[in-house]
Amino acid sequence: MVERVTATESALELIDLLKGKHGPLMFHQSGGCCDGSSPMCYPEGDLFLGDQDVLLGEIGGCKFYMHKNQFDYWSHTQLIIDVVDGRGGMFSLEGVEGKRFLTRSRAFTAEETKELQQQV
Numbered sequence: 001m002v003e004r005v006t007a008t009e010s011a012l013e014l015i016d017l018l019k020g021k022h023g024p025l026m027f028h029q030s031g032g033c034c035d036g037s038s039p040m041c042y043p044e045g046d047l048f049l050g051d052q053d054v055l056l057g058e059i060g061g062c063k064f065y066m067h068k069n070q071f072d073y074w075s076h077t078q079l080i081i082d083v084v085d086g087r088g089g090m091f092s093l094e095g096v097e098g099k100r101f102l103t104r105s106r107a108f109t110a111e112e113t114k115e116l117q118q119q120v
Contacts, residue, residue: 001119002112007059007081011101014083015041015060018093025093027059029066029079029103039064039081039101040092076113077105 007015019025024044030037040047044062052068059081066074082102087095094101108116 002108002115003078004056004116005059005064005079005081008083011081011083012060014094014097014099014101015062017097019060019062022093025060025062027062027064027081027101028053029056029064029070031067031070037103038092039079039103041094041101042091043093074105077107078112080104080106 015025018041022043026042026044026047028040028042028047028049030040041062049065053065054068054071056064056066056071056079058064064079064081080103082104083094083099084102085098086100087098092101
């Protein structure tokens, strides 16, 4: 099964650390404004989701969402959530750890795109 969002081992380790401190988590791919285009990590339920938010999948057992307008633009890519040193988004939980989540991406192959269309 093709996944729309995945995470590196480093990101999964940070997610586990944050879950240990904060309990269940959720992610939302920021589309700009205050925090650029960073994946934002929140305690589960702290971000109110709207009917325009699309569930892309899960990473580390945490649901990962993106606004529909942004999804329409990025639907041809797989998001790969990674972690790097530095301060992240001011609203995202990982900032106090001296780390920040980072979204990398790659275009789906023709075969993957076909499989995704069949998953709908």
